[in-house]
Amino acid sequence: MNVKSRAKIGAVVGAAALGLGILAAPASADPSPVTDYRQLAGVGSDTTQYVVNGLGEAVTNANGKIIASWNATGTATVKTKATGCDSVARPNGSSAGINALNADIDNALVNCVDFARSSRGPADTSTNHLTFIPFAKDGVTYATDLGSTLPTNLTTAQLADIYKCTSTAYPNAQPLLPQSGSGTRAFWLQAIGVTEAQLGSCVNGNVQEHDGVAIANGNQIMPYSIAQWIAQGKGFADVPNRRGESRLRSINGTAPTTGSGTALALNTGFTPNFLRDVYNVVETAKLTGGANPNAVIIETFQGSTSKVCAASTTITNYGFGTVANCGAVTLKAER
Template sequence: MNNAKRLVRRLLVGGIATATVAAGLVVGVTGPASADPVAGLVGVGSDTTQDVMNGAADAIGLGVVGSYDAIDPITKAQHLVISGKRSCTFNRPNGSGQGVTALRQSGNVAAAISGTFPDEVDLPELGCIDFARSSSDPGTNQSTNGRWAYIPFALDAVAVASQHFGDATATNYNALSFDPNNSPTGQGTLQKLYRDGTAVTVNGVTYDPQCNVAPCAGGATPIHLYIPQNGSGTRTYWLGKMGITTVPNWVHDHAWNGTDYTGTLVEEHDGTVLEADALGIAPFSIAQWVSQRNGHGDRRHNAHLHSLVNVTTSAVFNPLTGAFPTVETGGLNSSFLVRREVYNVVEWSKVNVGNAAFDASLYAVFGPGQGLCGKSSVILNYGFGLLNSAPLGHTCGAIVDGLRAYAAG
């Protein structure tokens, strides 16, 4: 399979016979390809989990799952109109937040949603979307009687990435520290950079996030701090870990173009901006990095991961299990300092056994011990860790009130 097809959504309808690229997905059909393909369960949202959900859709098969990219897999355009089911059209959501928004709109609660996402002019019709991929938990939207259930299925961690590997700058970035106990006031150098915009000194080099071009005051070196695009679950997650509530003017979601930050949009887990900016760092999913290294839609563009130092213990946490930083081998370090569960969001009533609205097909994919949770080899191959031991409190497929959201719909 070529790179273009690896980037598109996998959707198997009625078995695997012929493949057709349509609306950003691959369709396997037993008869002539339809111009308006029909998915069983349609999903949208997170960039972080789009590739592993591709693999899961392939492995589950039988036309059950159709999971659409966060951006157009070929042109890279945002928010183009797609058709997931017959008589359904909607703007493609880019990221976890937009995916959940579209899912809620598809549940016919558009009036209860505070706003659409950028460029969303074609809202999904009722029932057009069945699940949303999310790399962040319910957050402030958590409600024990919420309509929507966040169902965890894998472990991820987030590291800092840059274009540097094996040089002095990489050594310094590998020595950045993080305070895991108190992010709002944490004293880690990474938090001081992102949250406070203060210059920090690492191995004798001072990095100033508010200086864009050398020379900087006091001989400091400029550092460009990036976050992913608005709507990204990783953006929300990272800001929370940095202790940021309002994005400060020294943190950017567009690239430095030589004069200001109006360049290329920073897509999560895509190294395009970092490749062009030797002064840039950005959060990058370790699972996504491993997945891309393993040949699944590689868009790293020479982005390299960095370690983090626990500011309270001075212990160094490498992102990978191999001989890092000498070589970038191995998989996700499941003990990395900045870890998270990743989720699929579905309507709670549809996966609540005994509820009148219970949907056996939805439960069979996302419930505990069901289809997705039985694909451990797929989850690992796409870079993620397993939740068998509940490292962050939940096992795969857990449906619990603490992970419900949006009581008002």
């Protein structure tokens, strides 16, 4: 994709703990105060906003805390740097964050957006303009109400039928789906083998991802990040518990979590198609060997010994699993 077409995309960017215990480790909804700009600014995915906020508190260098990360929702606009950057519409979701990063690059703004949080992999590999750097493992399962009429275990095929609105076994199911541009939306549809064109008219496709309060009755069903659901129940000071009465359910007979209470964790043996890497996306030119390498981006994200990869305790605290390819810079894309 050329600069002009990419810029066109960029133009649209505008503690109840339920037995898990209260943890002292803080997370920030946005940098607090919002004038705490730090060295690298990130936007995008709802899925990874809390863990990246947590990394923002844990990851430092000689100049102090490195990462300032803005949540997917909140005030209508965000200002990511003290000077040289105007307020922009807050990006909500992986694609919106990636579009904001591309728009920043194309408009020759200086580090207004340094990285995008993404819960999906590349959607367009026509260039190597961006690098998707994995840093953690997540899984997505379906959630239903505590008193749901739907089973606590469904197969991939049954889920596909529900989202196509063709299920004869569960004709009263009311499927929910995150907003367009959500990485979780794209991942979920790929995992259950349903295209956007195949979605049925019974699907409500405009709910905020990982918000269990959106499940308002026993017939509703929605995809939910396993790590997000775990983190929301841990009592972190600034991670709101959005689970409502939702419960995570099994797929193909495999449970999404292991353990209980404070030991509740992502089941890394969950159904493989429903496990995913999550990423921090940066401009390829800023990495080692690039046209304009940035030492702070490199030390923070690149390689298995990067500061983010070294913060594995923070990553698992927020419900995610670790990945063997943490910090790898082989996955290139346009967006």
